[in-house]
Amino acid sequence: xxxxxxxxxxxxxxxxxxxxxxxxxxxxxxxxxxxxxxxxxxxxxxxxxxxxxxxxxxxxxxxxxxxxxxxxxxxxxxxxxxxxxxxxxxxxxxxxxxxxxxxxxxxxxxxxxxxxxxxxxxxxxxxxxxxxxxxxxxxxxxxxxxxxxxxxxxxxxxxxxxxxxxxxxxxxxxxxxxxxxxxxxxxxxxxxxxxxxxxxxxxxx
Numbered sequence: 001x002x003x004x005x006x007x008x009x010x011x012x013x014x015x016x017x018x019x020x021x022x023x024x025x026x027x028x029x030x031x032x033x034x035x036x037x038x039x040x041x042x043x044x045x046x047x048x049x050x051x052x053x054x055x056x057x058x059x060x061x062x063x064x065x066x067x068x069x070x071x072x073x074x075x076x077x078x079x080x081x082x083x084x085x086x087x088x089x090x091x092x093x094x095x096x097x098x099x100x101x102x103x104x105x106x107x108x109x110x111x112x113x114x115x116x117x118x119x120x121x122x123x124x125x126x127x128x129x130x131x132x133x134x135x136x137x138x139x140x141x142x143x144x145x146x147x148x149x150x151x152x153x154x155x156x157x158x159x160x161x162x163x164x165x166x167x168x169x170x171x172x173x174x175x176x177x178x179x180x181x182x183x184x185x186x187x188x189x190x191x192x193x194x195x196x197x198x199x200x201x202x203x204x205x
Contacts, residue, residue, distance in 0.1 A: 013061025
């Protein structure tokens with residue numbers, strides 16, 4: 001019962017987490033492939049508040065699913081569980097503190113950001129994003145190593161996730177420095193992180 005509830009709550013949270021799919025398929029909010037999805041949450045933009053609230057909702061539900069599942073859930077592995085808890089909490093923080101300007105779309109915003117001229121709330125979002133990406137990526141790496149001798153579906157999926165992240169990180173660095181294709185590269189991370197939570201909730205230990 002507890003694991004079933006964790007899975008249902010987690011799935012709803014992952015639907016909220018992947019609001020970018022709705023943005024791409026059902027709206028015209030994304031004006032350019034060069035912007036970051038976080039730029040859509042800047043105060044004053046259309047549906048910005050909704051998207052920020054979806055980030056908070058996703059973090060709360062994923063956190064709730066992890067707590068329901070517990071460290072002895074389907075995946076096990078205490079370090080990985082704690083890292084995914086950090087991932088969920090960082091997502092909540094990022095939702096509460098959205099960007100104050102669109103640094104991926106406005107050169108003046110990017111310049112002000114680099115010169116630390118923006119209010120602290122803007123940097124809270126950046127730090128939360130770094131923690132969010134880093135924690136789940138380390139969890140994938142640890143699971144990949146711990147399951148290196150396994151040949152079941154879950155271990156193969158973890159290796160695929162790791163491979164996606166190996167491509168995604170250099171790509172996002174190039175995208176950020178070139179200020180192009182942010183909306184193309186970011187979904188690689190969203191899909192990989194979603195798959196990681198699914199493994200945590202559904203895989204056998």
